[in-house]
Amino acid sequence: MSKQKMDERAIGYWKANISLIGILMAIWAFVSFGLGYLLANPLNGIHIGNVPLPFWMAQQGAIIVFVILIFTYAKLMDGIDAKFDVNE
Template sequence: MSENQQKATSYWKENLKYLTILLSIWFIVSYGAGILLKDTLNSIKLGGFKLGFWFAQQGSIYVFVVLIFVYVRLMNKLDKKYGYDED
């Protein structure tokens, strides 16, 4: 295996690791907080709405948007680490 192939394989493995972690966080927030823990979270109010309802309707979307920005930052660092950045 050439050095470029090893570099590309390492890059892709790290990328998949980041994707797995970030999508797991999103799944836990959207499914866990919005569905599984909704009854527990509904005892807390946020802006006049029950917290379980808020996570099901808004929270998972906000978390997803934040995770997109985190992913962009992580990928920029990863690109620089492996020399794929365009700077």
């Protein structure tokens, strides 16, 4: 394989990786900051147990979503690795 072709594949791989990271971080930012702070007033009427939804999202929900996003990242990166033939 030529050096130019390998460079193009490497650039494509990192663009896909950075794009995926950006999307997942935007989701996490929306859940933690958006639901926990920016939309707190409209969502205060919704309760999980005895706790308002924005407080719950800021304290617990963002952590749970972050863990889910870690597993999502791992699963999607397996696909990207296979697509660019850099998998194990």
